[in-house]
Amino acid sequence: MNTQSDNTPESSEVNDPAYSRSSTQPFFWSVRRELWENRSIYVAPLIVAAVVLFGSLVGSFHLPDRRRLAMALDPAQRRAAIELPYDIAAMIIILTAFVVGVFYCLDALYGERRERSILFWKSLPVSDLTTVLSKATIPLVVLPLIVFLIIVATQFSMMLISSAALMPSGLAGTTWVNFNLFQQSLILLYSLIVIALWHAPIYGWALLISGWARRATFLWAVLPLLAIGVLEKIAFDTTHFVSMLKDRVFGAGDTAFAFQPHHGVAIDSLLQLTPGRYLATPGLWMGLIVAAALVAAAVRLRRYRGPI
Amino acid sequence: MVAETMATIEARGLRKAFGTTVALDGIDLCVEEGRILGLIGPNGAGKTTALNAILGLTSYQGELKVLGRDPWTQRDGLMQDVSFIADVAVLPRWIRVTQLLDYVAGVHRRFDRVKAESFLAKTTIKRTSKVRELSKGMVAQLHLALVMAIDAKLLVLDEPTLGLDILYRKQFYDSLLNDYFDHSRTIVVTTHQVEEVQDVLTDLMFINRGRIVLQCSMEEFDSRYVEVMVNPEHVTAARALKPIHERPVFGRSVLLFDHADRDQLAAFGEVRRPSIADLFVAVMSNNATAPPPLPRQATAPEVTK
Secondary structure: OOOHHHHOOOHHHOOOHHHHOOOOOHHHHHHHHHHHHOOHHHHHHHHHHHHHHHHHHHHOOOHHHHHHHHHOOOHHHHHHHHHHHHHHHHHHHHHHHHHHHHHHHHHHOOHHHHOOOHHHHOOOOOOHHHHHHHHHHHHHHHHHHHHHHHHHHHHHHHHHHHHHHHHHHOOHHHHHHHOOHHHHHHHHHHHHHHHHHHHHHHHHHHHHHHHHOOOOHHHHHHHHHHHHHHHHHHHHOOOHHHHHHHHHHHHHHOOOEOOOOOOOOOOOOHHHEOHHHHHOOHHHHHHHHHHHHHHHHHHHHHHHOOOO | OOOOOOOOEEEEEEEEEEOOEEEEEEEEEEEOOOOEEEEEOOOOOOHHHHHHHHOOOOOOEEEEEEOOEOOOOOHHHHOOOEEEEOOOOOOOOOOEHHHHHHHHHHHOOOEOHHHHHHHHHOOOOOOOOEHHHOOHHHHHHHHHHHHHOEOOOEEEEEOOOOOOOHHHHHHHHHHHHHHHOOOOOEEEEEOOOHHHHOOOOOEEEEEEOOEEEEEEEHHHHHHHEEEEEEOHHHHHHHHOOOOOEEEEEOOEEEEEEEOOOHHHHHOOEEEEOOOHHHHHHHHHHHHHHOOOOOOHHHOOOOOOO
16 A cells, blocks of 8 residues: 555665665554554553453353343344343444544544644655555554454453353353354454445545644534535425435445344344345445545645645 | 756745735745755745745745755655754654654655664653653754754755754754764755854845845855944944944944945954844845835935945
8 A cells, every 4th residue: 555656766776775774664654653643542442342341240240140041032032142242242342443433533634733743744755645544544444453353352251251150050151152252253354344344434534624624623524414414404304414324324234234033133143244235235335435535635635735 | 867966956936825925926046965055034034935845845836846856746756855844843742752763764764763863862862751741952852863864865944943942052053063964965944043053054045025135155145244343433434335234232333234345344443244143134124124115214324225
């Protein structure tokens, strides 16, 4: 993803031994830089995971009773009941990551202008394209990866806690039989990719606003959308725009999974994943095109507008 | 790609307007390799706009080449060879000194980390500190250490010592001259603290309201301008030689001359080298009264026509 201009050495210095030893990696270091500055990228999901674990520790006192009740249900319902806390844990952490990602983007190109450090970043041979792409990589690649690792670790810890709590009643094995961590991890990875791609235009919008607004990036990002929704409702008495936004925020799973009737949102089989149907969704591709356009606009803005 | 010898910065008719405000009003400029140019002007004169144009941070009209490149369209390539300090304290406040070194080493091909570390070793800056924990003077030292470790062809400094105390300012220019500058580099600096750069510069440029009002090398400066502390009995005779400025000092008059006969002036009193600051005041006060037609009576008598 490195841009040409960053890596192509100037012809006159190519053979200079003093420079050939140091190969630069502007993109890699730009991503690391973001993680140095924004520790909330991993701290916030970790805190939520810790809270979840603490909750399951406290809840484990009643676990034997609940498990006995669950064992009386039919196999499908039993599985659903045992899986539920693990799914909830995953969803809370994913939701946290989404909020962190949006707020990260809203500050990504605004903070450097506010504290004037953009004048320092722009004094280095790192192109605006590299900088903006490194910032877009955080919610689209880095956050999903971090979230994946944290959720798997959290769920594994929850399984250990539940095993320990169920050991005296001899039910410890029921957790491992009914919750297949390996398979659920694959499903989780797929879900995170699906969600990241679906949310790409949201992050792109937040990035563009953060590069454009002189203050109050959150209000600039949200109020215009709200205004369009209200205007549409008043003028035409329709809610197409609002339902489009709602679909963009919550609709990632609509075509990516085959939800089973009477089973809620639980996904416990690889057969329920429908990547073909997801990839055939026009909304996915329209979203990605819009995201690319918004990021391109953010690059242009950082490159061609006055630095502050 | 640079075969023939060329100027580091070449501008012709450089112009920039923000709405109806003209920041740069047709500037011609040529800075050769190995020069240290001081760009001096009052607030809002267009200095920063000129530097931003040179650094590809703002668009402009007219012709501008920096190291043979158009800074606006070829900025990414240009920044391999140019470094700049755009203001005091633009280093990100959250970053640690070690992280800063890691980052610059990771992205800049011409950065010599060992050099930066040895500059830092002469300061009291701790490697583990965050920038926000450093004093303003230390942040300037840190930024200078980074910039001096970059083997750039052109270094641009925009008010690099603003708000620093005299010790840091002196040290800043001393290290720049002794540890960084050689004749294959070019430095452009703007500052309000003209006294301190007088012996640093090789070239001088005064800019006011987007126009260049004076441009000369320091050798020219020394040969052209002379200041005389005139004894009271000779004041009238000295004034007849058309000084460009006159100021009273301890009841005596100090007259500043451009292109005057030194032997003739020596008869009036003590002859000495003027400071850039005095010349600046003289040129600016003359320049300020020239374009807008002021009431005749208010115009000082020594203004040259």
